[in-house]
Amino acid sequence: MLCRLVARFGGASLVSLAAFAAAPAFAQGNVVNVYSYRQPELIQPLLDAFSAESGIKTQVIFAENGLEERIKAEGENSPADVILTVDISRLQAAKDAGVTQPVDDPAIAANIPAQYRDPEGHWFGLTMRARVVYASKERVGEDAITYEDLAHPKWRGRVCTRSGQHVYNIGLIASMIAHHGLGTTEEWLQAVKDNLAVKPAGGDRDQAKLIFSGECDIALGNHYYVALMQGNEKEPEQKEWAQAIKVMLPNAAERGSHVNISGMSLAANAPNEANALKLMEFLSGAEAQKIYAETNYEYPLQPGVEVSDAVASFGELKPDPLPLSEVAAHRREASELVDKVGYDEGPSS
Amino acid sequence: MIATTARPEGRRRFRLTQGGNRGALAVALGVLGLVALPLAALFALALNSSGETWPHLFRTVLPGAIVTTLGLMAGVGCGTAIIGVGTAWLVTMCRFPGRAALEIALVLPLAVPIYIVAYSYVELLDYTGPFQTAIRGLFGYASSRDYWFPEIRSLPGAIFAMTAVLFPYVYMTVRVLFLTQSSRLVDVSRTLGADPVRMFVAVALPLARPAVAAGVGLALMETVNDIGAVEFFGVRTLAFAVYQTWLNRSDLAGAAQLACVLLLVVLLLIAAERTARGRQRYAVAGGAYPLPAFQLAGWRALLAFLACFLPVLFGFLLPAWLMADYASRRLEQFADPALRDALWNSVVVATATGVLAVGAGLLLVYAARLSRSRFVAGLGKLAAAGYAVPGTVLAVGILYPLAAVDNRIDAAARALFGISTGLLITGSGGAVVYACLVRFLAVAHGTLEAGISRVTEHLDMAARTLGRTPRQVLLEVHLPLMRRAVMAAGLLVFVDTMKELSATILLRPFNFETLATFIFSKASRGFFEDAAAASLVIVATGIVPLILLLGIGSARAGTLPGAGAGQANTSR
Numbered sequence: 032m033l034c035r036l037v038a039r040f041g042g043a044s045l046v047s048l049a050a051f052a053a054a055p056a057f058a059q060g061n062v063v064n065v066y067s068y069r070q071p072e073l074i075q076p077l078l079d080a081f082s083a084e085s086g087i088k089t090q091v092i093f094a095e096n097g098l099e100e101r102i103k104a105e106g107e108n109s110p111a112d113v114i115l116t117v118d119i120s121r122l123q124a125a126k127d128a129g130v131t132q133p134v135d136d137p138a139i140a141a142n143i144p145a146q147y148r149d150p151e152g153h154w155f156g157l158t159m160r161a162r163v164v165y166a167s168k169e170r171v172g173e174d175a176i177t178y179e180d181l182a183h184p185k186w187r188g189r190v191c192t193r194s195g196q197h198v199y200n201i202g203l204i205a206s207m208i209a210h211h212g213l214g215t216t217e218e219w220l221q222a223v224k225d226n227l228a229v230k231p232a233g234g235d236r237d238q239a240k241l242i243f244s245g246e247c248d249i250a251l252g253n254h255y256y257v258a259l260m261q262g263n264e265k266e267p268e269q270k271e272w273a274q275a276i277k278v279m280l281p282n283a284a285e286r287g288s289h290v291n292i293s294g295m296s297l298a299a300n301a302p303n304e305a306n307a308l309k310l311m312e313f314l315s316g317a318e319a320q321k322i323y324a325e326t327n328y329e330y331p332l333q334p335g336v337e338v339s340d341a342v343a344s345f346g347e348l349k350p351d352p353l354p355l356s357e358v359a360a361h362r363r364e365a366s367e368l369v370d371k372v373g374y375d376e377g378p379s380s
Numbered sequence: 381m382i383a384t385t386a387r388p389e390g391r392r393r394f395r396l397t398q399g400g401n402r403g404a405l406a407v408a409l410g411v412l413g414l415v416a417l418p419l420a421a422l423f424a425l426a427l428n429s430s431g432e433t434w435p436h437l438f439r440t441v442l443p444g445a446i447v448t449t450l451g452l453m454a455g456v457g458c459g460t461a462i463i464g465v466g467t468a469w470l471v472t473m474c475r476f477p478g479r480a481a482l483e484i485a486l487v488l489p490l491a492v493p494i495y496i497v498a499y500s501y502v503e504l505l506d507y508t509g510p511f512q513t514a515i516r517g518l519f520g521y522a523s524s525r526d527y528w529f530p531e532i533r534s535l536p537g538a539i540f541a542m543t544a545v546l547f548p549y550v551y552m553t554v555r556v557l558f559l560t561q562s563s564r565l566v567d568v569s570r571t572l573g574a575d576p577v578r579m580f581v582a583v584a585l586p587l588a589r590p591a592v593a594a595g596v597g598l599a600l601m602e603t604v605n606d607i608g609a610v611e612f613f614g615v616r617t618l619a620f621a622v623y624q625t626w627l628n629r630s631d632l633a634g635a636a637q638l639a640c641v642l643l644l645v646v647l648l649l650i651a652a653e654r655t656a657r658g659r660q661r662y663a664v665a666g667g668a669y670p671l672p673a674f675q676l677a678g679w680r681a682l683l684a685f686l687a688c689f690l691p692v693l694f695g696f697l698l699p700a701w702l703m704a705d706y707a708s709r710r711l712e713q714f715a716d717p718a719l720r721d722a723l724w725n726s727v728v729v730a731t732a733t734g735v736l737a738v739g740a741g742l743l744l745v746y747a748a749r750l751s752r753s754r755f756v757a758g759l760g761k762l763a764a765a766g767y768a769v770p771g772t773v774l775a776v777g778i779l780y781p782l783a784a785v786d787n788r789i790d791a792a793a794r795a796l797f798g799i800s801t802g803l804l805i806t807g808s809g810g811a812v813v814y815a816c817l818v819r820f821l822a823v824a825h826g827t828l829e830a831g832i833s834r835v836t837e838h839l840d841m842a843a844r845t846l847g848r849t850p851r852q853v854l855l856e857v858h859l860p861l862m863r864r865a866v867m868a869a870g871l872l873v874f875v876d877t878m879k880e881l882s883a884t885i886l887l888r889p890f891n892f893e894t895l896a897t898f899i900f901s902k903a904s905r906g907f908f909e910d911a912a913a914a915s916l917v918i919v920a921t922g923i924v925p926l927i928l929l930l931g932i933g934s935a936r937a938g939t940l941p942g943a944g945a946g947q948a949n950t951s952r
Contacts, residue, residue, distance in 0.1 A: 090890035097886040104783035232533040232614030244507035366628035370440035
């Protein structure tokens with residue numbers, strides 16, 4: 032009986048599977064196909080606004096990694112139109128993998144400052160995030176800090192970060208290499224490692240929690256997590272974590288804070304190129320930029336668009352003017368340095 | 381239907397082994413080719429490397445990663461073996477209060493994805509979790525610097541969490557074995573005056589060995605391919621090194637090489653176990669008998685109860701309770717139409733994968749049996765090794781050959797008919813099912829291998845003597861006798877596919893969510909709470925087939941629903 036039941040059910044689902052296997056999503060028509068490293072919840076409001084305005088349907092695949100490989104394997108028949116990415120290294124990696132094509136669109140160029148787009152037009156920044164320092168309101172008297180300060184012996188046993196291999200930290204370390212060279216950065220990273228209170232683990236929000244719990248006094252984190260924790264009505268305990276910390280924008284008095292971007296590219300074999308360009312123009316435009324700023328507390332890249340109130344309270348951001356391509360160029364060295372000093376093994380003593 | 385053809389015995393014997401051998405080999409190779417394609421693509425990628433990453437990896441990451449991985453495997457291997465065999469023995473051979481309920485409950489942890497368990501334990505056991513908050517309240521501590529508490533984000537923490545959800549693999553295989561095989565031997569050993577402990581050590585354990593090896597093997601493969609939980613716990617395994625090499629150094633070839641190292645470790649383990657087992661045969665004739673039971677009372681009963689209850693508590697009740705607690709504050713999530721679509725997609729993919737995995741697995745084990753060759757049996761094991769590769773890496777290995785085939789077809793269609801077919805399989809639900817099949821064939825294969833080994837070869841010979849072809853023997857003799865193993869294999873693959881995340885997420889079609897990808901998209905932003913309802917649904921969907929599975933595995937008439945029918949059949 033059971034057997035037959037399962038067999039019948041199995042048969043039915045095989046048929047429906049065949050139905051959706053045989054009819055792959057229509058790649059063409061009045062649609063635009065998005066391959067995204069950004070989570071659906073983040074981009075859906077933007078895509079919905081775009082569809083409402085243009086009448087163009089959007090189809091999305093979200094993955095955490097491997098999308099370049101997928102586009103590469105799919106080759107000329109790839110349905111990908113627009114690639115949405117987080118982190119400069121990945122924007123650059125997509126370009127290097129040959130899965131993007133240059134875009135020369137005056138509207139986009141007018142929206143996004145030259146510093147935040149590829150000179151050849153293979154990628155365009157959309158939003159910016161700063162790698163800031165979270166510090167205990169109770170136990171840290173300082174009101175300003177530099178990344179270099181994190182290596183100071185006074186912080187011994189007081190620093191927390193997520194894994195050194197995480198892209199957010201790799202970007203910061205790569206920028207240190209670009210500014211100070213490999214040797215100096217190695218000494219710095221070794222010293223920061225010696226200052227760690229606990230083994231690097233968890234996400235940025237967990238580091239805020241560790242400050243709240245008293246296990247460390249300062250931590251590295253992206254700025255928007257603080258705003259997200261402050262406004263978390265569903266898990267009010269996160270408000271307490273945010274309450275325990277203050278945000279310091281590092282190196283504000285000199286070169287500025289390390290920033291990274293999320294961005295977009297036009298896929299090399301985009302089947303719906305015209306629609307793709309419309310979407311790219313829309314995403315760089317004021318309406319979309321405002322949605323980014325209000326819902327995920329990122330810094331919009333279009334100069335005219337205001338940051339959210341929560342983010343404004345952190346103070347005026349002075350972004351490090353180092354070209355982002357420099358950060359991407361030192362990424363591999365940064366990753367190897369993290370291994371070399373054994374950063375993720377945590378404090379040695 | 382008695383044999384009417386009469387041929388000389390010698391010729392028949394010759395054909396059984398020789399003719400069967402070639403056909404069996406062809407079938408096995410066919411299935412193997414399909415399953416090994418992604419692995420072959422991985423090897424090809426690995427060969428592509430300039431090799432410049434290796435000196436760095438050798439100097440820095442590799443030694444630590446290998447030691448950590450071996451430590452994790454040793455911990456999870458021992459943990460799952462001890463808990464799996466111990467609980468299986470207790471629920472089958474002993475009687476104590478709560479036994480019947482625990483017998484079912486012990487499979488439930490398998491329904492909980494590892495990433496949910498990892499998240500749950502960090503939530504429960506870290507500073508702001510209920511345990512430490514209670515300790516601080518009790519003793520008046522002000523901060524974590526005032527007291528010591530074990531760090532959950534550590535290797536022991538990872539071993540604990542993985543063991544808690546993976547031990548049912550061992551429990552299930554061993555329990556079925558105790559129920560169906562050992563009753564006569566247990567009778568004999570009792571007659572010979574063995575006490576329960578001696579019987580366990582001298583009779584049950586050696587008998588259970590293939591089942592333990594199969595169960596532990598599955599648990600270990602899942603351990604080495606995991607990336608979500610180890611990242612969460614801050615444990616730097618080989619799989620973690622694979623990811624860092626690929627993503628931070630844009631060195632896919634180097635990552636593929638590391639994945640091959642991982643594969644090698646697993647294959648060595650499989651080979652070691654096979655060599656150690658040698659040519660021992662485990663087939664025991666006879667059906668199921670009512671088992672003798674040791675009646676436990678007093679503190680012994682309490683101990684037995686706790687030994688079975690704690691694994692359920694840690695592997696199922698606590699994580700499920702946490703998810704339910706989150707979900708209770710977000711009931712509106714259950715009404716989300718996206719959740720319903722994700723559930724449907726998950727069920728369709730899991731069912732299709734289950735059916736196909738059973739078919740492929742059946743062909744492999746039967747081919748091995750027909751050919752009686754260790755080589756063919758070894759090929760079957762090799763085909764199952766895909767389970768040990770981290771899912772995303774395997775997905776990349778699938779993308780290249782699949783898209784290559786699609787592009788060839790498209791080019792041919794353009795040349796011949798002037799129309800473009802586009803990508804037919806790549807980016808379809810079929811690609812997702814294919815990936816899950818490659819990943820979980822090991823699960824079906826192990827279960828079916830155990831099932832067929834319990835059918836004595838005398839039956840094959842008798843059927844052949846009666847003029848049945850190998851195909852008829854499979855359909856008329858083995859399938860009816862292996863019904864339970866077939867169902868068990870299918871359901872187990874179903875449950876595993878429900879939880880599959882890393883290959884699905886990369887290979888799926890547009891706007892296509894399964895429950896696992898749905899949960900991941902929330903969790904990857906750090907909002908696990910928003911996935912609470914989906915997490916509960918994924919666990920609940922896994923429970924149903926698991927309980928069915930238990931009914932299938934149970935040979936005791938009337939103990940569990942569904943067991944009675946099966947019993948009547950096998951003991952006929």
